[in-house]
């Protein structure tokens with residue numbers, strides 16, 4: 251039956267029980283594995299990486315092709331594997347587990363037999379897939395633009411940049427300018443250095459404001475593609491608050507790019523919410539110039555030393571070495587009213603799959619609607635307040651899942 255955790259097969263159960271018993275002297279309860287990521291604990295210790303890496307690549311390609319049902323099937327199978335406390339070593343280990351269909355099973359079977367998936371190998375050599383990956387790796391380039399460039403015959407970033415016919419948005423220009431830095435994962439010490447800067451500026455204007463690091467770093471990840479912050483304030487915040495912060499960053503020479511998105515208050519379409527519909531909070535997508543000297547435990551590498559080009563053709567080819575002492579970092583700042591903070595924190599902590607399943611569970615199992623602003627009970631026709639994430643899980647009759655267990 252949909253929604254009920256699927257009972258796993260007997261020998262499987264014994265395997266899981268043995269693992270649980272090693273930590274606890276009590277006999278464990280009957281082990282069931284839910285089809286919903288929000289009813290599983292998924293730490294960063296992924297014991298099935300060989301399978302999830304392959305399935306994730308295939309899932310991404312289905313997403314590119316807008317094959318929603320195949321994408322969902324592959325994303326759910328991937329996520330389930332990430333939650334297992336053991337490595338899949340034979341096909342029988344999948345018996346009784348939810349979230350697997352013929353297609354995902356076939357991939358796992360091939361990897362068990364050959365160590366690789368031929369579908370993945372083929373895809374990694376596929377012209378269109380490679381171009382889509384490459385082009386969407388530029389900040390500001392989405393699938394539509396990537397496909398347009400591919401359709402026009404472009405295959406490399408050099409060719410795109412050199413084209414005289416293409417027009418780029420302000421965002422894409424920044425994406426090309428800081429391409430290397432942005433595609434180099436942000437490390438935790440870098441995220442902490444950014445947090446220091448943001449906190450200092452925020453507290454300068456509002457001593458009571460709270461700056462919370464969220465996204466992947468809150469889930470315990472050591473690296474990320476950006477740094478996500480929620481900013482909330484007990485008092486009503488001045489509507490120019492975010493602008494003041496951005497101006498201050500600019501004044502201090504730390505602002506390389508920004509895109510301010512104003513809060514929208516239109517009536518929410520409660521029934522037709524898509525999982526990745528963004529929220530209505532005022533936010534700013536930034537690229538900051540982070541001084542490397544501010545990063546603790548930094549490793550000095552040769553890549554930070556670049557030769558400066560002579561400025562004009564006729565000049566002596568004087569070779570100067572200049573140390574680039576900063577790194578461009580993608581940062582998201584979101585302004586959140588205190589009453590909605592717990593919901594925003596739950597939404598922005600992720601992972602994407604955890605959020606999707608949390609909303610699906612809420613909708614299908616509880617007849618409620620969850621988004622980054624609140625929780626609506628469709629039967630009682632009321633919004634449910636929550637001060638903490640724990641209270642939201644309780645409203646949903648879910649066991650609390652810690653942020654580091656949400657790496658679904």
Ligand code: DCT
Pocket residue numbers: 464465466467471473474475476477478525526527597598599600601602605
């Ligand atoms: N989010 C979401 N749906 C989206 C985009 C984001 O629910 N379509 C949520 C989940 C994660 C959070 O917002 C932050 O988004 P990202 O920064 O894209 O994800 P991340 O987990 O922080 O990944 P990374 O570590 O690469 O930054």
Ligand code: MG
Pocket residue numbers: 465466467474475476477478
């Ligand atoms: Mg992030």
